[in-house]
Each structure stands twice: as C-alpha cells, then as structure tokens.
Amino acid sequence: MSEQGIVTDIQRGSLRDGPGIRTTIFLKGCPLRCLWCHNPEAISPRPQLFFTEDRCVRCGACAWACPKDVHQVRSGSHEIDFGKCDSCALCVDECNSNGLRIVGKAMDVDAIMAEVMADMDFYLNSGGGVTLSGGEPLFQHSFSLEILRRSQQAHIHTCVETSGFVAPAKFEAVLPAVDLLLFDYKATTDEDHRSFTGVSNQQILVNLDAAYQLGKAIILRCPIIPGLNDTTDHFRGIRALDQKYPRLRGIELMPYHDFGNSKRPSIGLAETPLDLRVPGETEPNRWLEALAELGCAKVRIG
Numbered sequence: 539m540s541e542q543g544i545v546t547d548i549q550r551g552s553l554r555d556g557p558g559i560r561t562t563i564f565l566k567g568c569p570l571r572c573l574w575c576h577n578p579e580a581i582s583p584r585p586q587l588f589f590t591e592d593r594c595v596r597c598g599a600c601a602w603a604c605p606k607d608v609h610q611v612r613s614g615s616h617e618i619d620f621g622k623c624d625s626c627a628l629c630v631d632e633c634n635s636n637g638l639r640i641v642g643k644a645m646d647v648d649a650i651m652a653e654v655m656a657d658m659d660f661y662l663n664s665g666g667g668v669t670l671s672g673g674e675p676l677f678q679h680s681f682s683l684e685i686l687r688r689s690q691q692a693h694i695h696t697c698v699e700t701s702g703f704v705a706p707a708k709f710e711a712v713l714p715a716v717d718l719l720l721f722d723y724k725a726t727t728d729e730d731h732r733s734f735t736g737v738s739n740q741q742i743l744v745n746l747d748a749a750y751q752l753g754k755a756i757i758l759r760c761p762i763i764p765g766l767n768d769t770t771d772h773f774r775g776i777r778a779l780d781q782k783y784p785r786l787r788g789i790e791l792m793p794y795h796d797f798g799n800s801k802r803p804s805i806g807l808a809e810t811p812l813d814l815r816v817p818g819e820t821e822p823n824r825w826l827e828a829l830a831e832l833g834c835a836k837v838r839i840g
C-alpha cells in the first residue's frame with residue numbers, strides 16, 4: 539500500500555499555483571500561525587468538523603446523532619463545543635442541509651496519482667503539472683515526497699508552495715523532486731516574522747539559500763498585509779533578496795484578502811485579534827511603484 543496522508547482538497551484545472559494548467563493538492567497541517575492565514579482549516583494536521591451557519595435550519599438532527607454531546611441546538615441558536623469532537627462524522631451524515639462537513643480526509647498516494655494523471659493532456663498542452671500546497675505541504679514530508687517523486691517519474695512538472703519552515707535536512711531531501719518552488723517571504727526581520735507568524739525566519743532563510751545554491755527554480759511569494767508589512771523596510775528586504783539571488787524566476791506580491799477570517803468560527807477558532815485591512819483597488823500598484831523605485835523590476839502582483 540502506498541503512503542497515506544491527510545488532504546484538505548484537490549483542485550483540478552488551477553491556473554494560479556504555478557505555470558500552465560495544474561492540479562493543486564492541499565495538504566493539512568502547518569506549524570505557522572500567520573495572523574492573516576487564509577486557510578485556517580488547514581492548520582490542524584487532523585480532520586476536523588466545519589460548520590456553515592448560513593445553511594443550518596436548527597433541526598437538531600446533529601445533536602441527536604452525536605455521541606459526544608458536541609451540538610447544543612435550541613430555537614435560534616446552535617452552539618458547538620469543537621474541543622469534544624473526534625470527527626466521527628455521524629452528525630454530518632444526519633444533516634440534510636449541508637451545514638456540516640469534515641475537512642481533511644485520509645488518502646493514499648495511489649488515489650492522489652489517479653486524480654493527477656486524469657489531466658495529463660492539460661499539463662502537456664499548457665506546460666502545467668502538479669502543485670502541493672496547504673497548510674505547509676512539507677509538514678507531511680514523506681507523503682509529499684512520494685507524490686512529487688511519482689509525478690516526476692510520470693514526467694509531470696512539480697511545484698511546491700512552501701513557507702520554508704521545515705528542518706533543513708528534510709527540505710534538502712525533497713528538493714530533487716521539485717521543479718519549481720513557490721517560496722513565501724513574509725517579513726524581513728526575525729522579530730517581525732515571530733510576531734506575524736509565531737516562528738523565527740532563520741531556518742527559512744537557510745532553506746531559501748540552500749535551494750538557490752542548488753540551482754532550484756524559485757518564485758518568491760510575498761503576502762502583503764496593509765498595516766503589517768507594507769513598509770519601506772520590508773520592501774527593501776525584498777529588494778535585497780532580489781539582489782542577492784539574481785536567478786530568482788520572479789517575485790509575486792500577494793495582496794491580503796480576508797476570506798480566512800470568516801472561516802475561523804466554522805472550525806471553532808476565535809477571530810484574529812487584529813482588524814486587518816483589505817488593500818484598496820489601487821494600493822497594490824503603489825507597492826509595485828515603491829519596489830520599482832528601489833530598483834526591483836521583476837516583481838508583479840500574484
């Protein structure tokens with residue numbers, strides 16, 4: 539039997555996760571806690587209950603089905619004690635309104651590859667391939683590695699979207715199976731990185747350097763969050779990496795969006811403590827201009 543892992547979603551026909559038409563596999567589990575996380579349901583490595591309040595008609599079927607007393611449904615209210623849930627899905631099966639689902643399911647590499655191979659013609663015609671995303675895909679290291687190796691054996695282009703926060707030995711072990719890295723760059727100083735994501739950037743920078751020195755194709759992906767890291771100092775940090783690593787394939791600015799915040803209550807997380815602002819329509823162009831003034835030309839909006 540092939541290696542098994544926990545998958546949040548598989549998106550076929552993706553145009554945003556690397557070159558050409560791609561199949562993007564979202565893996566569960568992430569060691570970072572980015573304040574702006576847009577996939578909070580991918581943080582926990584385990585399957586978990588997801589509640590869509592708009593769909594709930596307060597019928598109470600879930601409360602009857604649940605052996606753990608997780609749901610309290612009264613007229614006009616539905617409270618969920620997520621901490622008691624073991625993701626058995628008995629309540630999901632009883633909900634006729636699609637108000638409940640389990641995010642994350644166990645799949646083996648054979649099943650993943652069957653989905654990946656189904657779009658082979660699209661990859662060949664568009665220069666596309668397979669992308670691992672998350673969460674942090676390298677959190678499930680051996681599972682990711684097997685998907686990447688099997689894809690390369692089938693002559694499919696491989697891409698990994700990573701925070702770079704992984705033990706250097708594990709990171710280097712995966713590099714031969716990666717054709718293109720989409721490597722996050724979230725903050726320039728270690729202090730900011732710790733405060734925005736909960737972890738240091740030291741190991742991340744070591745991994746970025748190792749990938750570059752090994753000649754890997756890298757696109758730097760920079761989430762830009764107004765009020766947090768849309769600063770001249772951070773833009774100078776991006777420019778410094780551009781100078782240090784002239785063979786970078788590109789630098790993409792990823793403007794903040796707030797989809798993630800609305801999902802947090804659905805999995806029992808409190809809303810983020812910061813009231814983060816979505817950038818205005820013209821703001822990303824001003825970031826591009828600021829970077830151009832600093833001499834950073836290969837940057838674009840991702």
Ligand code: SF4
Nearest residue numbers: 594597598600633637
């Ligand atoms: S079964 Fe579905 S619709 Fe009924 S109370 Fe539970 S979540 Fe709401």
Ligand code: SF4
Nearest residue numbers: 604608623626627629
């Ligand atoms: S998934 Fe299982 S334990 Fe969790 S709320 Fe539903 S029935 Fe209860």
